[in-house]
Amino acid sequence: MLLLVQTGHGRSNSIASLESFRNMRTSCRRTESSYGWIFETWLTAMDSRLPFSLTTDEGKGIAAAVAKVFPQCFHRLCRWRILSRCKKRLTDARTRFPGLHEELKRCVNGCDTAVIFDMLWGSILDKYGLRDDNWLQSLYEIRHKWVPAYLTSFFFAELSLTHRVETVSKFYRNNFSSRVSLNTFISRFDQYIDGLYASEAQKDITSFSPEQFLKTDMVLEKQARSIYTRAAFETFQLELVEAMQHYAVKVQDGSYMKYYVERNGDPPTRHTVFYNVAEKKAWCECCRFAFSAILCRHVLSVFLLAGVIMLPEPCITKRWTKKAKSGPELIGLNVGNGSSSPDSVASRYNDLVRDAIKCAEKGTVSAGAFRVAKEVLRKAFMDIRGHGEKLCKDALRSASSR
Secondary structure (H helix, E strand, C coil), rough: CCCEEEECCCCEEEEEECCCCCCCCCHCCCHHHHHHHHHHHHHHHCCCCCCCCEEEEECCCHHHHHHHHCCCCCEECCCHHHHHHHHHHCHHHHHHHHCCHHHHHHHHHHHCCCCHHHHHHHHHHHHHHCCHHHHHHHHHHHHHHHHHHHHHCCCCCCCCCCCCCCHHHHHHHHHHCCCCCHHCCCCCCCHHHHHHHHHHHHHHHHHCCCCCCCCCCCCHHHHHHHECCCHHHHHHHHHHHHHHHHEEEEEECCCEEEEEEEECEEEEEEEEEEEEEECCCECCCCCHHHHHHCHHHHHHHHHHHHHCCCCHHHCHHHHHCCCCCCCCCCCCCCCCCCCCCCCHHHHHHHHHHHHHHHHHHCCCCCHHHHHHHHHHHHHHHHHHHHHHHHHHHHHHHHHHHC
């Protein structure tokens, strides 16, 4: 049995095609010609529209068929299947070191650069004495085919590296066996597909709900909520909140301005971002936008510093928008209550944030500059609080005189 699964704009998976090898002997099921026939049949059904990328299980037959039928498609191996095999392949090591599997998962899913992955992978092997393990060595040799840190330049419609959407695997495990007749399986499969379509339609409706909670008063977040599906917005929101914990410094002017972005002044977390104001395009070395089509925290941190209050059109990919299945999406903002007004609370808030970031940028270059910045901010805060207290007193005096 071969299932072809596609990812929708709400992050849910749906079955694009199902083919059975029931007339083939077991030893012949996974040949290049078998997979090739399936892929060519599916391609015909899709009007010869090639996929951008493809994720499959390991196997020489399927790899050869993908290269032949989809020569321009980038092919990666399913890391979830690889990680699940660790439990069987490393049984002895897991018995002695219960935390090994979780450390491997964090290493694979948590590293956003190849350099950091290589360093952490090596430290895990040294920690548990697994340098001579042939299977782990073979996985490392093909890391460019399954480790996210090596795949950031290719789009895989994957919003989260740590969240696995399981729709088909569980159904397949529970229903496809020698104890279930083919007619029964087909009947259950049809019901399951109908359920998936209904679920996807419900998620489309939910995506238009205005109930999503905002964590900031930024126009950027309000705009994203109005444009993205619920799942995509939640991912964007996480990156935006993280961006506020990062510190961006401009290190080079020019058509493409260069920035260094770190989290709380931690050099190992530094990323380089290039931003072209004229073209409204930004590029980060973590390549998250290329991988998932959602802006990363590093680019958003630069936007906050540069005073960008609206997502530029080149930074919005249609597939994650609420209008992905219809006509062109609205790039503009429609958040109501006049929040885009220059004198709105959101506008004033964003102006103050930009000024505070500039103050922090200049105030950390030396100990003397730091003391000056702290004193200026302290005085400013006292003045603001005094102004607020005066307004309260004036309001009370006015009320008592009536």
